[in-house]
Amino acid sequence: MYSTMAKKPLLEFTDRGIYCSQGKFYIDPWKPVDDAVITHAHADHAYVGHKHYLAHHLSREVLYYRLGEIQLQTVEYGETVMKNGVSISLFPAGHVIGSAQIRVEYKGEVWVVSGDYKTEDDGISTPFEPVQCHHFISECTFGMPVYTWKPQVQIFEDINNWWRSNLHNGLATVLVGYSLGKAQRILQNLDLFNGKVYTHGVIENTNEALRRNGVLLNPTERITQESIKEEVRKGIIIAPPSSVGTPWMRKFQPYSFGYCSGWMAIRGAKRRRAADRGFVLSDHADWDGLISAIDATRCESVYLTHGYTATFARYLSGIGFDAHEVHTLYGGEEEEASLQPSPEERGLEAHEQDNRNANKEVLSFGEDLGEAGGTPS
Ligand SMILES: [Zn+2]
Numbered sequence: 421m422y423s424t425m426a427k428k429p430l431l432e433f434t435d436r437g438i439y440c441s442q443g444k445f446y447i448d449p450w451k452p453v454d455d456a457v458i459t460h461a462h463a464d465h466a467y468v469g470h471k472h473y474l475a476h477h478l479s480r481e482v483l484y485y486r487l488g489e490i491q492l493q494t495v496e497y498g499e500t501v502m503k504n505g506v507s508i509s510l511f512p513a514g515h516v517i518g519s520a521q522i523r524v525e526y527k528g529e530v531w532v533v534s535g536d537y538k539t540e541d542d543g544i545s546t547p548f549e550p551v552q553c554h555h556f557i558s559e560c561t562f563g564m565p566v567y568t569w570k571p572q573v574q575i576f577e578d579i580n581n582w583w584r585s586n587l588h589n590g591l592a593t594v595l596v597g598y599s600l601g602k603a604q605r606i607l608q609n610l611d612l613f614n615g616k617v618y619t620h621g622v623i624e625n626t627n628e629a630l631r632r633n634g635v636l637l638n639p640t641e642r643i644t645q646e647s648i649k650e651e652v653r654k655g656i657i658i659a660p661p662s663s664v665g666t667p668w669m670r671k672f673q674p675y676s677f678g679y680c681s682g683w684m685a686i687r688g689a690k691r692r693r694a695a696d697r698g699f700v701l702s703d704h705a706d707w708d709g710l711i712s713a714i715d716a717t718r719c720e721s722v723y724l725t726h727g728y729t730a731t732f733a734r735y736l737s738g739i740g741f742d743a744h745e746v747h748t749l750y751g752g753e754e755e756e757a758s759l760q761p762s763p764e765e766r767g768l769e770a771h772e773q774d775n776r777n778a779n780k781e782v783l784s785f786g787e788d789l790g791e792a793g794g795t796p797s
């Protein structure tokens with residue numbers, strides 16, 4: 421990394437998480453530490469058990485809801501916190517409400533840890549902002565060209581039309597998306613002229629935490645024992661992945677069940693969850709988003725923490741980046757992990773890939789495809 425002399429890098433990858441020895445803090449550690457800087461409140465980044473937490477102020481209530489009584493300091497984007505001479509500041513990651521990239525600077529050396537991010541403005545999360553740095557630690561959950569997202573306005577047009585046609589056909593509408601991020605993004609983009617929005621308790625708890633944090637969300641009604649089935653069936657039900665196939669969900673029969681996830685871009689995911697409709701909607705950057713985000717940092721080197729790390733590192737090296745694959749425990753995000761392709765499906769993906777690559781210049785993914793990683797652990 422340094423041509424002059426063997427200096428200790430400002431950030432290192434340890435078995436507890438990303439560590440800054442100069443500042444004596446960790447970023448998104450997965451084992452208990454004294455001082456943790458948290459990119460966002462998803463379970464694979466915000467673990468319980470640290471002595472002190474630093475996060476964006478819009479993550480506050482969700483962190484309390486998920487982790488209980490923690491010692492938490494919150495900051496605004498762009499605000500600087502000093503730890504043992506190291507300056508730490510947070511920048512929008514556009515992933516979910518309150519998500520941040522962590523910028524760390526010491527003696528002119530700048531590192532940025534992306535956490536999870538997406539480059540499309542979803543209308544509810546503060547939009548992603550590229551931050552120039554020497555070293556960029558990036559996710560690459562969807563680091564394959566097959567993952568190319570359509571603008572969300574098109575996806576929500578499909579979703580709203582599907583809801584209308586269900587109403588017309590006497591079907592209830594159940595739309596599944598994970599509880600922090602996807603659920604609110606769906607909520608804010610539904611055509612409420614169609615009807616009311618009902619929520620599963622897990623999602624409503626998250627909505628309430630965000631509202632306590634001052635976030636304005638469209639009205640929702642929590643589904644309880646007292647809810648009247650026929651009323652609920654006239655609206656739309658937003659449910660978490662954990663509710664799929666449960667008696668809770670079967671109560672609303674007959675229904676049409678849609679699933680929102682980036683994994684819906686591949687055939688296997690929809691079949692595996694027996695969804696009637698798969699909507700390709702992700703809170704992660706797609707292939708082009710990853711490349712443009714990495715490019716915009718103007719970094720000297722990039723470290724890939726989770727996703728298709730091996731193949732994406734090879735692609736980046738091929739276009740001139742100093743790219744490295746690193747081992748972390750990120751990526752088991754909420755229930756999304758269960759949608760990720762199996763090894764056999766990765767074979768199928770490779771095939772789809774070949775078809776799409778006909779007029780797109782990418783490297784050959786070769787023999788690595790088998791173990792390339794949606795599931796980093
Ligand atoms: Zn996340």
Ligand SMILES: [Zn+2]
Pocket residue numbers: 462464465536750751752753
């Ligand atoms: Zn994650």
